[in-house]
Amino acid sequence: MAAKPPRSQRAEPTILDVARRAAVSKSTVSNVIRGVSNVSPETRKRVLDAVAEIGYRPNALARDLVRRRTSTLGLVVGDLANPFYSELAKLVEQHASASGYGVMICNTDGRPESEQRRIGLLLEQRVAGIVMLQFSGDTDVLAAVLRRGVPVVVVSCYEETADCVAVDDERGAELAVAHLLELGHRRIAYVSSATVEPNTDDARRGGYERTLRRAGVEPSPELVLELAPPPWVENDEENPARLAAFLDGDDGPTALFVSNDLVAIEAIDALDGLGVRVPDDVSVVGFDDIAMAGLARLSLTTVAQPRDALARIGAELLVERMESGEDGPPRQVRLDPTLVRRRSTAAPRAPR
Amino acid sequence: MAAKPPRSQRAEPTILDVARRAAVSKSTVSNVIRGVSNVSPETRKRVLDAVAEIGYRPNALARDLVRRRTSTLGLVVGDLANPFYSELAKLVEQHASASGYGVMICNTDGRPESEQRRIGLLLEQRVAGIVMLQFSGDTDVLAAVLRRGVPVVVVSCYEETADCVAVDDERGAELAVAHLLELGHRRIAYVSSATVEPNTDDARRGGYERTLRRAGVEPSPELVLELAPPPWVENDEENPARLAAFLDGDDGPTALFVSNDLVAIEAIDALDGLGVRVPDDVSVVGFDDIAMAGLARLSLTTVAQPRDALARIGAELLVERMESGEDGPPRQVRLDPTLVRRRSTAAPRAPR
DNA sequence: ATGAAAGCGCTAACAG
């Protein structure tokens, strides 16, 4: 007779169900759940029992709606498949969770349109704040978010217009280039790829050029190469070919400063394929110090970023901002990178 | 006089603000926003203009509260720093997003307690469904979730009690071991670590043993090693020592089938440090085919899992389940793994 | 085609 009730959502118990079961009012239940106000031990127990018996779970939507604030953070990341970012994402999630926040994650693939759309969705979810690992550089969307009163912290990428925590990219580049200079290299190339945000790339390249100049070496545009972004290894013909051409000739570079470990490792892979030996023929320095850089077989000399500090401070800045509700001026935190010397660098073949 | 109003939450515009601005009722605004019912073109335009003018964004909390269903998914992952899982997470996020779902991410660190707590939070957020990459094996929490009517799909790990999609682990092990047998190996070890879920580990080990037996080789407990989970490389003394002891002696293994690429790569790293050459002295086969396995310097022979298919089918199963609202019997999807032959395997030194 | 009204499940004054 009656149509089969296709209820998939067997109604979740509400605070009212608990109240009835414990023979108290909604508010009392609410009070014991939130652990506020004074509730007599007996009432508390009755309520708690009722909660357990009917398996009640507060509805965060309803709570957040009335409180007009969620405890959810947005985490915007360009490429979760890049170990540097996945490690950072993991750390951020840990800190957020420890501070009582859940995390909605958005992978933007580095596309600004996608970034904007995802951020829009985060806003509709009324996230309490947004952590951006990697940032397209579109200051407008940032401004729009900030204008809405939603705090943003940019992690691992320096950004003027918002709270941010990042390593000193110039200093990092300096460490890398100084190391190469010290080894005797003079023709040092800067190799980057679109995986690195513009801001960051500029700073690293700036540091690279400045350090060269300071050593009396004039940077040459011929020694700058932009590689296609990963999916690296196998099947890809483009980057190896570009690298080959780049290294070709008598005054090709003897060392590569690559703006990011993933690309550095890809470059080494391509070099291997080309029969160019690292570091015998060419030295390579990366940036980030992702876990795999430490593998004996890769042993990539690189500029290490303090990932834990980045994530922790990022979370702290954001939490502080969210919970204080102040929107003072942006706070920039600069962290010091360190050079990790491994076996991808050595003195040049024929130092001059 | 008046205290500085510490309003951080400059009140977001509501549907009512739009209604007033457009001189219509709430319902009408709601109608045009959801694109339903018949709204006269003029009214629609007025509303849309008002929306744009005041920068209105629907409040998903309120919407979801009254609809009694969110469009948020929970993504539970053991270790986001493991490239296999971060790649999977990225793919799942992409599919979810394409189907109109947001993703809350939880890193459990493989700890069941943490898993349970996080899942509890997801439930309070009233997620529409949960994707588990990696699963502690605690069937109880799974059952509890399912009982609440929240669909779950386990991706990359076979699970009887819920929808799942995974490769045929036994078959994968068979591919790996058959490959080694074919090369002439007889003393083939099974190496695993706690990073692999119990279910999965059992299946892979089962396949390993069965394949050996079928070839007339009796599996020996002496040839099974459990390594400590990653944080690999550098600083770690434990695993290299264990490996050294394991390989020691005349009847040590000539080949390792490692249950997971990350551990396989760590093992190779340790082997390198021990002066054991791969594949000359020992062959190594991994499982997963993470991106870095393809690097020339690692060139890890491994059992590839079809990551994209895993993520896509996982998302499809879940979406279907969520949107149909039926809770029929669990559906298990088995995918075929494939062997990727690289240079970490070769004929044994002195075949017998 | 549009509007009025009744909640969704919860918190937060405010009374008792």
Added chain:
DNA sequence: CTGTTAGCGCTTTCAT
């Protein structure tokens, strides 16, 4: 110490 009462911002019948 506990209960009553207003909503939070939205969707959704049901009238008009």
